[in-house]
Amino acid sequence: MMDAAPMSPVLADILPRLQDALKTKSFDGSLKFDCGDSGVIVLADGTATATDQATDCTLKMSPDNLVKLLKGKLNPMTALAMGKIRISGNPAVAMKLSDLLKG
8 A cells, every 4th residue: 555645636526525425425445546547546446545655446537527427528438538537447337436426
């Protein structure tokens, strides 16, 4: 496990909202949002953290696209096709994300 890297204000704003969502909804597996120099958010073991670690699936994208994705303003399939999101690892884990994000 690596230390938590410095995090952009955008990711710092998203992290507590994901932590709140995980209090009421379960998420099986582990998923990392990798926003490069802006930092990472890892969903694993029922919580969200800024500590980088190996995960079942990694979604690499810009912080702006992460915000749009989480607000439902960016279709994940379209974003993948347009190269706005790169996925590695198990894509089935990423598919479970929609259940977590539903209000």
